Amino acid sequence: MKKADIDSIRKRLRKRKGSSRDVNEFRIPNVTPGDSKTFRVFVLPPLSKGDTVAGGEKAPGAFPEGFVFYEHGYHWIDGQAYQCPRCHDRQQCALCNLGFELMRKTDEQTERRKISRVYLASSKYAVNVYFLDDDKNPEELRGKVMWWSAPKTVFDKMEACIYNTDAGADDDPQAYGAFWDIESGHVLLIKVGEQGGFNDYKQSKLLAKRVPLPAPEDKIDEILNSRHWVPGKFDERDSDMMQKLVSRILSNDSGFDDDENTKAPPKEEKKEEKKEEKKEEKKEEKKEEKKEDTPPPKEEKKEEATVPGGDADEEDLDALLAQIRKKEKK
Numbered sequence: 245m246k247k248a249d250i251d252s253i254r255k256r257l258r259k260r261k262g263s264s265r266d267v268n269e270f271r272i273p274n275v276t277p278g279d280s281k282t283f284r285v286f287v288l289p290p291l292s293k294g295d296t297v298a299g300g301e302k303a304p305g306a307f308p309e310g311f312v313f314y315e316h317g318y319h320w321i322d323g324q325a326y327q328c329p330r331c332h333d334r335q336q337c338a339l340c341n342l343g344f345e346l347m348r349k350t351d352e353q354t355e356r357r358k359i360s361r362v363y364l365a366s367s368k369y370a371v372n373v374y375f376l377d378d379d380k381n382p383e384e385l386r387g388k389v390m391w392w393s394a395p396k397t398v399f400d401k402m403e404a405c406i407y408n409t410d411a412g413a414d415d416d417p418q419a420y421g422a423f424w425d426i427e428s429g430h431v432l433l434i435k436v437g438e439q440g441g442f443n444d445y446k447q448s449k450l451l452a453k454r455v456p457l458p459a460p461e462d463k464i465d466e467i468l469n470s471r472h473w474v475p476g477k478f479d480e481r482d483s484d485m486m487q488k489l490v491s492r493i494l495s496n497d498s499g500f501d502d503d504e505n506t507k508a509p510p511k512e513e514k515k516e517e518k519k520e521e522k523k524e525e526k527k528e529e530k531k532e533e534k535k536e537d538t539p540p541p542k543e544e545k546k547e548e549a550t551v552p553g554g555d556a557d558e559e560d561l562d563a564l565l566a567q568i569r570k571k572e573k574k
């Protein structure tokens with residue numbers, strides 16, 4: 245019997261029940277125009293093999309390459325999700341390959357977008373997060389550990405932080421390095437607004453102030469042991485199936501029925517995902533066709549510099565830490 249069988253049995257059972265919704269997954273519902281939501285979390289350190297995870301089980305390994313995030317993505321075809329070998333495992337994916345191939349054949353932007361939407365999976369970056377136990381977070385989330393699939397917009401900020409080597413100028417402090425370091429890391433402010441009908445994350449950021457995991461000392465182990473084994477949340481990838489899907493598409497003269505295939509899956513975040521896909525497409529285009537010089541999304545940097553309220557967020561953090569320490573002393 246294969247080692248992973250029990251996982252797949254669990255998943256099939258869950259599917260039969262008609263719900264593969266994981267209560268430990270943090271999902272952000274669509275934000276309505278003019279509205280915004282904020283959450284403050286601390287991204288927890290990457291798991292190592294044997295670490296205790298939620299439910300008391302042991303982590304069977306680490307996330308690929310020992311990263312703090314788990315990259316994943318899926319194809320949505322004929323009302324069914326197929327996990328993408330490229331996004332999950334950096335393996336060849338016949339469907340993505342077909343998408344890239346078709347993209348190379350046209351310079352027409354609308355057509356390229358359509359190809360991207362139909363054939364390419366877009367990556368999400370799952371992290372274990374601890375919700376700060378303060379009144380800035382919704383009550384039901386405070387002090388909880390959940391896993392969250394960060395969209396690329398937020399992932400880019402995490403990546404920038406990792407590449408960043410110092411705290412920046414006094415008047416422009418920056419988060420840098422290992423933001424998940426529980427002794428000296430950075431709180432992630434997830435700020436969700438709405439733009440063009442999609443959730444928009446570009447005002448999210450890692451707060452510049454370096455802080456320990458903002459939780460009472462005696463809770464730290466419990467928090468770490470509540471991390472989730474994220475890779476186990478997804479179906480195994482099936483490269484043969486991706487090939488079969490491609491064969492099916494290629495043998496069908498009319499190609500894919502776009503309407504059928506782009507119907508939103510039963511996921512709250514689909515809208516936001518589609519937008520991410522567009523961004524992903526830009527990235528893929530750059531990768532695939534270097535001659536096409538798509539300028540980087542400049543707006544993000546501009547906005548970051550002008551986001552007001554950064555200081556208030558940092559001050560709150562001081563207050564929260566002081567509160568925790570005071571409670572500890574009692």
Ligand SMILES: [Zn+2]
Pocket residue numbers: 319328329330331337338339340341364365
């Ligand atoms: Zn794929």
